[in-house]
Amino acid sequence: MSTTLDRDKTACLDGLPPGTRSMLLVLEESDSGSGFGSTKLHVATISKQIRLGSKIGAGRFGTVSRGTFKGEAVAVKIFRDADLLSFDNEREIFETRMLRHPQILRFIGSDRVDKGLLHELWIVTEYHPLGSLHDFLLENVITIDIFNSLITSAAKGLAFLHDGYDGTTNSCKPQFVHRDVKSRNIMVKEDLTCAIGDLGLAIVKPPGGTIPQHIAEKYKCGTVRYLAPEILNSTMSSYEFESYQRADVYSFSLVMWETLCRVEEGEVKARSAERVIPYIEWTERDPTDEQMTDVVCTRNLRPPENPQWDGNKKIQYVTEIIQSCWSANPTARYTAFQLKTRLDYKISEEEEDNKEQLQQQEQLVQVQDDYEDEDEDEEVDAEVDAQFDPNKRLPGPRRFSMAGIKQLQKRIFGAQSRDIEMVPLAGMASRGNAKVHDQEQLETKNGTRTIENTKDPKDPLLRNL
Template identity: 25%
Template sequence: MKLILILLVLGNLHLAAPDAQGDALFDLRSSLKASPDQLADWNQNQVNPCTWSKVSCDANNNVFSVSMSFMGFTGTLSPRIRVLSKLTILSLQGNQITGGIPEDYGNLTSLTMLDLESNRLTGQIPSSLGNLKNLQFLILSQNNLEGPIPDSLSSLPNLTSILLGYNNLSGPVPDRLFQVSKFNFTGNRLNCGFNNTHSCTSGSGDSSKKSKAGILIGVIVGILVLLLLGCFVLFFWRGRHKGYKREVFVDVPGEVDRRIAFGQLKRFSWRELQVATDNFSERNVLGQGGFGKVYKGVLGDNTKIAVKRLTDYESPGGDAAFQREVEMISVAVHRNLLRLIGFCTTPTERLLVYPYMHNLSVAYRLRELKTGEAVLDWATRKRVALGTARGLEYLHEHCNPKIIHRDVKAANVLLDEDFEAVVGDFGLAKLVDVRKTNVTTQVRGTMGHIAPEYLSTGKSSERTDIFGYGIMLLEIVTGQRAIDFSRLEEEDDVLLLDHVKKLEREKRLDAIVDRNLNKKYNMEEVEMMIKVALLCTQGSPEDRPAMSEVVRMLEGEGLAERWEEWQNVEVTRRQEYDRLQRRFDWGEDSIYNQDAIELSGGR
């Protein structure tokens, strides 16, 4: 039985853009001096800000609206939000924001509304706002802005409302701005009213009423057009799907054909996933693990997905409990965690839906490459190690309740299109109450990766994940499996951990490194990764570092101290360990086989 790639998934996740968006918005939060209880769900570790309050995104996870009115901010505007290239609405009305309007806001070329009314802004109106060719509403009233109105605003072709009243502006008003449908320049030292040439405000009375009536009629007509268009699209979609074999793709009794949104999570119908996977055809099987098979699928909009069909998942309380657990897991959004798209439940079925990924898993790239495919170079392996650590750190230390993976290994670390690490198969890892020790009657995991205390007692914690992570680091360095009986032919250790410990004691680090690297690696970095791996795989869970500490060590901080401390006690432990190891027989009649062994049971 071959080593199973549980999730050969993941599609085209464009992480760089959402990450830049999140960083920019978090910088805005800081510069505005938001209090700890304001925007509390804005987590800097989350790759995608689309789940944050006061933020709206389009279908491609591009931020298009940031609306934070009347929240009492007293800080300044951050220029970093210039990276929000799809931002159409920025509304910060009714705060006490100080400082000036950054020139960088002229880069927000998709902006249609800029509302900074009723703040304490100072300085001049940036001439760069003339670059906002899509701008329709410019609202800067009731601030302390000064100087002239930039001539560049006259070139805004779509401007329909400009409200600059009650500032300290001075000088002439560009004539073009008097042609805007709605304007207000009162309460300034502007020249608009001199010699009755122009009024400082747009007309009122009948013309205003007519304008409002026209707008209302336009809105109603627009809604009707959208409804008719929606009906046409639905009719067209149904027409295209008449060719499906109705005798195959049928509703499961008890299934509600609808979608329930948990944030951005979707509930799929059983029929929808039947169609996507060609009725769960064996030709579409990507892998199989302790919880069931994973199928490749294609949705009606040509989105590629991976569907995990669970076979032994038991949820106390049935469907409702499963939905609550899935909802909780869906908020675990991080650049190094596999994104859950949605789920499906019936009285007899539980399915999870993920993106499909073309670069497969780390295990595949280490050991199962096809002819012509390139192996992972050392720089990529370093990024994988650090990215995996950051993903696990988020599960352990930033989720409430914390999430324990229970099967950390190279086969469950996936690679996006940029070969960045994405931790997969944590979708059914149990949500852990920090006040309790989680005890299971059956152990879940893969032999060679399971921490000794979990295997012997059934007690798991985040430290069991850390042990598995340490073994995964050794996989990355050596390219070998956690258990390999071929080493018996060389009278060597079957367990990769013992094999590496032996070579490390003998100072034969060159013999540890994957030969496929062709000696293209940095030996100091190899030694660092091996040391971190050995610290993570200590026999006592209390001695293993937390994942946050692992991240720091991989970044070059604190490793020397922890390694020296470990060396002082390892000699005694090694003697006892060797004595116990001699009691085991790893011959051909061993219960372990050549490949990874999946243990069934509840997590």
């Protein structure tokens, strides 16, 4: 059996023993393997093409560092060996066909990096310099318009995860639940929209919709501060996929509350950044399951609302949505799609209102301009009449404003006449014309002669000129 490879492929095998060289050549052309897909030789994995930079964060499963890959800034999430299951789960979710969406963190690749006795598990995604929504809110006070941009885009990302979509061929995008929705797992893009990331706990809807037993029996996972009441008190229908979607919506309502707390609009003032933590009034910074169960379920408390929100219609609309989404009754909450639709509708309504107000302002300005033009015309008419009325004539030479001259021109020659060219006296003299009382001197080929004024004194408009 003869195998033909180009020079680049054979060059990397130079120097190997003939037997090893032959075995590798056979494997290169073979589709068989150990169950992980076709066995192809790669000169460099993605980790070898990334220049790793400083650490920018840390989480439950490891650290996140900034890196550079083919000239693009990337974020590298590094798992420990012990978190192999979470790494594999997140990688498989990211690699799902048709998962691409502007509000889902863009996946670039994954790798397993040998570090001697240990291995590092890498997931590489796009990098956003503004950081997570949590970090962004710590450093910034926002307007209600920025709130709408951040939260509506994040809601679109959550709705996309929850919903399934059919493709144009045999492929489709399945339904997912996130199971760890919080402000630290939502990234802020440079255009002030959001992208949902950290899919390590996400699960896909299985055929038939029934959750597997190994997941259903250990459904209490995620960040305890953001867990829904039915998860905290162990009353959730853990075998139903929709139950996890409702729990995601509850968690998202707390993200909405956090973001709204940093809004300053009119008389509404922002909450201090260190106090923008759900339930911080009644819990420690790292609460236990028992503490959160007591606060959320037994006492049925929810994060406090700013009294200044009551006087702002835009904010009141948002608080009504939040109250629905953190209801103790899971079936009373909006779905992610309904939540996205409600937020989208409000923004469209506000844009229409703003457009209508702008049109009204433009119409008002036009009416004012029309009135000013009419007033100006009346003043000019009065000026012209005064100049020709012997009883109103002012002493001295007649002097017209430019508007008065144009009005006089229209009255003499008609509304469609062209403007008379106004020539300064000095310019008239330079042309050889000079006015002396009621006579004119004209320069001709035979010299200068004087002619009498030929104006018709019977013309009522010109009689007194």
